[in-house]
Amino acid sequence: MKTRFKINKALGFILLFAMVFTSCTDDLDITPNDDQTTLSEDLYVDEGAYKQVLAGIYANLALTGTDGAGSSNLKNIDAGTSQFGRVLLYTQTLAADQMIWSYENDPGTRELQRNLWTAQNPLLLGMFSRAHLSIALANDFLRETTDEKLDAREVSSSVRSEIPAYRAEARLMRAMAYYYMMDLFGQANFTTENDALNSQLPAYGRAELFNFVESELLEIESDLIGARQNQYGRADKAVAYMILAKMYLNAEVYINEDRYSDCVSYCDKIINSGYSLASNYLHNFMADNNTNSAIEEVIFPIVSDGITTQNYGPTTVMINGAVGSIEENGTEVGVGAGGWGGALRVRKQFAQLFDGAFGDDDRNTLITEDRPIDISDISDKDTGYIIQKYSNATSTGGFGVDQTFVDTDFPLFRLADVYLMYAEAHLRGGGGSASTALGYLNSLRTRANNPAILTSGEMTLDYILDERARELHWEAHRRQDLIRYGRFTGGNYNWAWKGNGSNGIALPAHMALYPIPSASLAVNPNLTQNPGY
Known part of the structure; x- marks a missing residue:
């Protein structure tokens, strides 16, 4: 079991519901579905509660309820459609050109992966609601940690010395939730x-x-x-720098402004903060990625533990789902032999990025034997390649503690992304050094044991887009990348099943934003539906 910031039921979720009790959840279209609530004043009698409540804010990224992996603290929203990391993965990856989910009777998945979504999609409601719950939890913590409240409770000086950092972390988690709302929906209910x-x-x-x-x-x-x-598992300055760098890289999409020089500056800040690439690419995606060489690379994880944080989050879904329908490769990756029977496969266009010089690249974990590359029928789980990037195995030869709920943390932000952002922002006119950018890109190739050295003439924006797919696939970045490159909507780049065409068809421009969920519109009349929906 992992040693980390204690984001578990005892130190996270009891408190999560205590905070929800006093939060403005009705206005956020969030209804607590739990009766384990404690009034704030009673809760804070124990000075240890301040750190525990902070853990509850982080817990909302990993957990969905108090009664096991299938429980949900959001009324009328299923746990499987509202776990933060999972719905982020679906909205950023399943809706793009890298992933196919075989079981299209699962609520919302067919519409997302075929780009047929509407304002009634339950996965979109899950993302909208879970992000707003993060905001509500942070707001409640901030209300309860003012100087006036601490004075009234006569909080000790030792605890008070920690409060400024705790409050900064809560504000960062709230800012991150608003960042994702800006990226995915272009709107949010706003409250502090x-x-x-x-x-x-x-x-x-x-x-x-x-x-x-x-x-x-x-x-x-x-x-x-x-x-x-x-x-480990808590945010620091580098997490704030990372969100800023990603905002600045996408600023032309968000606010129609060129902020590439700011992106380069904040990438520099992160790179100069002491991070280094993991010695092995796959260490980033293994059950001990909180202790192996990935600890040097991962900037911020969503914590997963097979005992204390059991949930159907992104790593549990990807590791079980990537077990093939005919391969039974689950024993290799630390889950049941058959896993989830071929739930996940990759689309042809992604697989082709590993042709040629990238065939023996360590990032190529495609399993292709006895499988056609094309998926002409999504329900045929024996077609299309499968992938084995994520694993519930450890770097030392062991496995996670549970054969379904994995120990593998989801690397939400890591250094490799920073290297790629630096190079892209440089090429887009953001300054920095061409030789430095080339060095960062070659360090990714070298780490992946790819002997082909990238030359300055090969360092183009198109190369970086493809390299981002090879390096960062299934890490919840792809939709954002394709939108920034002008290739998500329209028809200048089509992938299998884009727009519900087996070979892909053009998407209208308005689909670069998701619709505001109908249930959320009904609660707050100040929200307006995004154009085209």
């Missing part, structure tokens, strides 16, 4: 700890969300713990 409970919330658009997230992350920098100095 300064708003009255149960007040009618304004809706913020992309420009307002961009400005808020940017200002928040800049303002809290001095209170955040230094990069790589916090407990």
Whole structure:
């Protein structure tokens, strides 16, 4: 079992519901589905509660309820459609050109992977609601940790010395939730700890969300713990830098402004914070990625543990789902031999990125034997290649503690992405050094034991887009990347089953944003449906 920041039922979810009890959940279209609540004043009698409540904010990224992996604290929303990492993976990866989910009777998956979604899609409601619950939890923690509240409770000086960093982390988690809302939906119900409970919330658009997230992350920098100095699983300065770098890289999409030089600057900040690439690419995706060489590369994980944080999150889904229908390769990756019977496969266009010089690249974990590359029928699980990137095995030859719920943390942010962002922002006119950018790209090739050295003439934006797919596939980045490159909507790049065509068809421009869920519109009249829906 992993040693880390204790994001478990005892130190996370009991408190998560205590906070939800006092949060403005009605205005956020979030209804607590649990009766294990404690009034705040009673909760904070124990000074250890402050750190425990902070753990609850992080717990919302991993867990969905108090009664096991199938429980949900969001009323009328299934656990499988609202686990933060899973719905993020679906909205950013399943909806693009890398992944196919075989079981299309699972709510919402058919519409996402065929680009047929509507405002009634349950996965979109799950993403919208889970992100807003993060906001509500952070707001509640901030309300309960003001100087006035701490004075009234006569909190000890030792605990009070920790509060500024705790509050900065809560604000960072709230900013991250707003960042994803800006990226996926272009809107959010906007509230902070300064708003009255149960007040009618304004809706913020992309420009307002961009400005808020940017200002928040800049303002809290001095209170955040230094990069790589916090407990594993908790955010630090580098996480704030990472969100800023990604915002600046995508600023032309979000606010129609060129911020590439800022992207380069914040990539530099992260790179100079002491991170290094894991010695083995696959260490980033193994059951001991909190202790093996990935600890040097991963900037922020979503924690997973086969005992204390059992959930149907992204790594559990990908490891069980990537066991083939005919291969029974589950014993190799630390789950049941048959896994989930071929639930996940890859689309042809992604598989082809490993042709030629990338065939023996360590990042190529495709299993192709006895399988055609094409998926002409999504229900035929014996077609299409499968992939074995994620594993519930350890770097030392062991396995996770459970054969379904994995120990593998999801690497939400890692250094390899920073190298790729630096190179792309440089090529887009953001400054920096061409030789430095080329060095970063070649370090990824070298780490993957690819003997082909990239030359300066080969360092193009098209190369970087493909390299991002090879390096970062199934890490919840692809939709965002394709939109930034102008290849998600329209017909200049089609992939298998794009727009529900077996060979892909053009998507209308409005699909670069998801619709605001109908249930959320009904709760807050200040939200407006995105154009085209």
